Amino acid sequence: MExxxxxxxxxxxxxxxxxxxxxGEPVPSPHPQAELWLGAHPGDPSRVAGGAxxxxxxxxxxxxxxxxxRAERWARTLxxxxxxxxAEEPLSLQAHPSLEQAQEGYARENSAGIPLDATxxxxxxxxxxPELICALTEFHALVGFREPVETLALLRALDVPELGAHVDxxxxxxxxxxxxxxxxxxxxxxxxMLDELVPALQKGAVALAAAGEDWVLExxxxxxxxERYPGDAGVLAALLLNRVVLHPGEAAYLPAGNLHxxxxxAGIELMANSDNxxxxxxxxxxxxxxxxxxxxxxxxGPPPVHAGNPEGEWRRYDTxxxxxLLRSWEGPEGLTGRLAVPDAGARILLCTAGKACVRSxxxxxxxxxxxxVFLGDGDRGVExxxxxxxxxxxxxxxxx
Numbered sequence: 001m002e003x004x005x006x007x008x009x010x011x012x013x014x015x016x017x018x019x020x021x022x023x024g025e026p027v028p029s030p031h032p033q034a035e036l037w038l039g040a041h042p043g044d045p046s047r048v049a050g051g052a053x054x055x056x057x058x059x060x061x062x063x064x065x066x067x068x069x070r071a072e073r074w075a076r077t078l079x080x081x082x083x084x085x086x087a088e089e090p091l092s093l094q095a096h097p098s099l100e101q102a103q104e105g106y107a108r109e110n111s112a113g114i115p116l117d118a119t120x121x122x123x124x125x126x127x128x129x130p131e132l133i134c135a136l137t138e139f140h141a142l143v144g145f146r147e148p149v150e151t152l153a154l155l156r157a158l159d160v161p162e163l164g165a166h167v168d169x170x171x172x173x174x175x176x177x178x179x180x181x182x183x184x185x186x187x188x189x190x191x192x193m194l195d196e197l198v199p200a201l202q203k204g205a206v207a208l209a210a211a212g213e214d215w216v217l218e219x220x221x222x223x224x225x226x227e228r229y230p231g232d233a234g235v236l237a238a239l240l241l242n243r244v245v246l247h248p249g250e251a252a253y254l255p256a257g258n259l260h261x262x263x264x265x266a267g268i269e270l271m272a273n274s275d276n277x278x279x280x281x282x283x284x285x286x287x288x289x290x291x292x293x294x295x296x297x298x299x300x301g302p303p304p305v306h307a308g309n310p311e312g313e314w315r316r317y318d319t320x321x322x323x324x325l326l327r328s329w330e331g332p333e334g335l336t337g338r339l340a341v342p343d344a345g346a347r348i349l350l351c352t353a354g355k356a357c358v359r360s361x362x363x364x365x366x367x368x369x370x371x372x373v374f375l376g377d378g379d380r381g382v383e384x385x386x387x388x389x390x391x392x393x394x395x396x397x398x399x400x
Contacts, residue, residue: 001360001379002048004372009035018086018266023370038082038348038372043275067377070345080324082348082396083269091262092283093234096129097295098256102276120286124275130321131254131271135246139265142241144258145300148174151240154215158204162197176298186236187289194231202226218243234281242302249307253319257297268394272323313339325399335387344397347375354391356384
């Protein structure tokens with residue numbers, strides 16, 4: 001059982017308050033803080049007492065830390081990456097590859113001699129990146145392609161003559177193939193056409209938002225994105241996606257190929273241990289259109305949103321991914337008695353509110369707000385023996 005020191009990623013879209021407040025640091029922070037990483041990803045692993053990285057700890061004794069069967073199943077690595085995400089501004093429009101696509105792409109770029117830190121590199125590792133986002137605050141996102149019939153209704157409500165031919169393109173083929181055709185058209189438009197279409201779209205969005213009827217949230221999103229990313233093809237592409245609002249405790253699962261963009265809010269993010277991102281717009285970073293089109297899933301429909309299922313005193317958020325499983329526990333009145341921490345190989349326990357005492361055998365650690373502890377496979381029968389009123393805990397493990 002090891003207390004963790006976890007790195008903060010200072011991306012420009014991050015918050016100056018959420019992570020600083022979580023960690024008990026001065027607010028506002030000097031720079032935007034976007035993600036708190038908890039795990040053993042080679043790009044930025046957590047550290048244990050004494051300064052060793054969690055990656056080194058696992059490499060030194062994978063069977064002991066993961067369990068023999070899990071060490072074999074997960075190639076002697078921690079299979080998940082655990083994050084606190086705090087978005088003050090929209091993230092890029094992006095998708096993640098399947099395992100097969102990631103392995104092939106990683107090998108291909110290695111063979112081509114592309115350095116891992118090259119700005120035009122797509123695949124940082126050979127792993128896929130399905131992910132779960134669970135809201136800590138009200139969380140706004142664009143997730144997956146909307147049903148084409150509904151998107152046609154939105155485009156017609158916007159009433160932008162300059163988009164007439166594009167509306168007709170989707171209307172003539174209102175299914176996955178039509179979505180692919182329209183998305184491909186938009187993301188490959190020359191800048192001169194984007195410089196005409198995006199301002200025209202802005203005018204339509206202003207009128208639609210002012211009408212105060214259907215599609216107001218979508219119209220406002222279009223205006224926000226076009227103001228931040230003028231002339232960006234991602235502003236058009238965002239019109240094709242489901243607009244989702246998660247309330248605290250609600251979660252959405254994003255499989256491989258799901259085009260998405262987180263807009264604003266704070267959440268717990270749990271994913272396979274990968275940093276592979278293929279961007280599609282709303283960014284100044286590298287956009288590889290052919291590679292993105294190769295991995296995108298154009299199947300349409302609203303993403304399932306759920307608040308977890310009871311598991312004793314915990315709530316668990318099941319997904320199809322074997323690499324990760326998220327559990328949560330909240331104690332408005334504190335803890336009476338003891339709370340058992342499920343045994344499941346390697347785990348990371350995070351406290352996002354209040355404080356708790358965690359016991360493993362004869363060892364006990366105080367887990368304050370923002371604190372996290374790593375539990376290896378040998379840490380069995382772990383219990384929360386006390387927790388202050390208002391304590392909230394999140395437990396990450398694999399799903400085996």
